[in-house]
Amino acid sequence: MRLGWWALLGVLGIASLAQAQNRSALLVAIDDYSFITDTRFKLKGADLDLQYMTALCQFGGFTVATLKNDEATRAAIETVLTKLEQNAARGDEVLFYFSGRGSVAPDPDSFDPFKDMEATLVPHDGQEASAIFDLRMRRLARFAQTIEGKGGRVTLILDTCFRPLTSRSGQYRHYNDVPKCVLRNTDQEVSVKQPIYSGPGTFFCATGAPGAAYEWLTSDTDDTWAGAFTHELAGIASVHIQNNTSPTMAELMMEVQASVLDRERQGYMPGFRPIPPAEVLYAKAEPYGRRSIFSQPGAQPTDPAKARVEAASKQRAEQTEQLRVGFQLMDSVPESERAGLEAKVFGTLGAQLERSVATLKLVRRGGLAPDRLVEVSKEGDKWHAVVPNEPTDDPDQKPRFAADSFEGLFSTGLAEYFERSALIYRLFRLADAAEPTLSAAIRIDTSADTVRHDDLMTLTVRSSIPSSVYLLDLDGAGLVKYSAPIRVFPDTSLKPASSGYELSLRGRVERMTAVGPWKLRAIVVQLPEGVTLPSLDVAESEYPKALLAHLKELLRLIESGKARWRASTKKVDVVQ
Known part of the structure; x- marks a missing residue:
């Protein structure tokens, strides 16, 4: 029998959370919404998102409460937020994390319901066509104002999006092309109120509005998914934990941005631009200049949390030592040839490349985003390859290769380009590794x-x-x-x-x-x-x-x- 939300909160230890002093966290993750039944459009990362954030919070000395999927109703979320408000005291640190779908809702103060709409978070019992149960940004702002008004500090971390951009065409993507939002009012011209959050505290979000948040596989060999923003944040924070370094919140976020902005610039993760932008992080010494909340002297993380952080740190280190290369087959490549090309990329051609360039790693479809993406197209009998994120202002200077066959692309300079790029990465990282x-x-x-x-x-x-x-x-x-x-x-x-x-x-x-x-x-x-x-x-x-x-x-x-x-x-x- 399914527990009612009031019984569930007791199981999650909200009573002890109310008595806890100093550091409290509510982590919400939803990848199952009843009105989304087509498996192609479902999210998949709630489990791993909670594991990552729980581990980070334990290293930060937080008492953690979690709500996942059908536990995360609007009423359940509201109850915990209210309890945190009631029990806040001077010096407390409070974290609210949400991974799931966002949306927008009409601003009740606006005469035009589709102008300056308000960003929202969609709970498990949210509705496809109505924002009646959504958690509005003004509620989070009021939550933060209450905590900080009592002398506490608030951090909000949202792995979601509100009004996505249109995705590009092309197959063989390295992410799940399902933006984390509920798209309503699709027949209307909609604007979203800016900034999406105007309350106090530290505010991190996977994107602004318009913009998009995505999930991706966390390895090339299994079917375990996580929010791309959460995974990057967890990986970078884990490296600092393992190295016993404590960056500022601004430095932590800028490292995340450095990791993902180039992926968005390549064009295959459109709209994935974590906020606040660098100029805000620079300008606001308070709160972004304070030290990372995920490093607290005297914290006693559990063994699973230690293992999760160690694994995330190790994976991050391996990624930075490699030049990760992915292939994207554009729409002009005939469907009948796609499967054969994938076999070639990860078969003999890929093996030859990885043998000749020790630091090169070919990334399979759905894996973590590559450092270099090769777009492959076919025009008539000619095959073409272009590297869209080569660092140059001039689009005519992007590396381009043409051949009479797909295999021929590798003998017309593409393989040499990979090797040259890997050597440049190796030379730059020399100062960090030797x-x-x-x-x-x-x-x-x-x-x-x-x-x-x-x-x-x-x-x-x-x-x-x-x-x-x-x-x-x-x-x-x-x-x-x-x-x-x-x-x-x-x-x-x-x-x-x-x-x-x-x-x-x-x-x-x-x-x-x-x-x-x-x-x-x-x-x-x-x-x-x-x-x-x-x-x-x-x-x-x-x-x-x-x-x-x-x-x-x-x-x-x-x-x-x-x-x-x-x-x-x-x-x-x-x-x-």
Whole structure:
């Protein structure tokens, strides 16, 4: 027999929650709605979302109450929120988390029911065509005001969306293309009140409105799903827990944004842009400047929570060490050829690629989002491949390949592109994973610490000894770009200066550089006497092969200890 919600709350330990001091969390996760019966449109991640958030909360010293699926009615959620309000005291920390579908509802204060509609959360007993049982944002704002009015602090984390964008065409996606919302009033032109939440406290959400939140598989080998936003947040927070570091809430969110924004920019996860944006995180030292709530001295997490955090941290570390590549078959690829192409990608062709590029990982359909997505199309008898998220402002400079067969794409430069990209990632991460071997004072300076797109900026690298420099950067969307040396600027040796050696470069901040923290990295290298690297001063048509040979030899010399190196990183803030 199904328990009534009043009995259920007792089972969940709400009585003890009411007496708990300092840190209390209500976690709500729903992937089963009675009015959604078609399995193609169902969500699947409630179980794992709750496991991740429960583990994080235990490390944060929270007393946790959970409501999942039919437990998570509007009345049950309201009862726990009210109890938390009643028992709040000065110094308390209160967390509300929701994973499920969102929607919008008419603003009762507006004359136009479809203008400035209010964002809502849909409980288990929510209705397909009516918002009568929805939890409105104004209720969450009132909840936060009550807690903070008593001297407590509130954090709201929502893995949901409210008014999604239209998804793109194309098969072989690396996520579940079912935005986490209930779409009502589809025949009306609707606007959503901005900002979607205007109350106090820390507010994290998978997206604004319009925008979309999704689920994805958490591994390539099983059928376990989680909210993409929750999974990224849990993975990043778990790394900090395992490393015993405590970022600010702003830093934690910006790491999440760096991980997912490039996926949205590729176009296959349209609208997945976690909020608040970087400029808000920068501007509001309170509350976003305080330390992560998921790290509390004296916390006593259970063994399952420890195992979950350890596994999430390990998975995260493995991902950052690999260049993850996925294929997306566009609509022009005939249906009759799709299954055979999938077998080829993950069969002999994939095996050859992974053998030749040790740090490359081919990502199967439905797995975590790849670092590079290859869009494959067919026009007549010709096959085409393009990499849409190559870091360049010029769409004509995106890597493009054409061949008479699908297999031919790999022999016309696509395989070399993968290997070159993997080497660039390896070179950038060298400074994070290895001990420098060059005894020298290295510094990288910029003419400004805060820049906007199209700003002119001067970058200067200084060293106490003669050497050459490699310049790379990591933008706020997690995209690594290789900048120098290149064909048009092949000599990056540091020149004698008044104190030591230096090299200065001047250029514009490209518009593709994501808003947020921008890491500029200089890797200074001293080659053995008499050793030279393959020249980059070649014809344009020969440059891709020349750069590949150059980077392979450079990393071989560095990793064998024959070339000495040291890195310096400068963080610049890119703002709107």
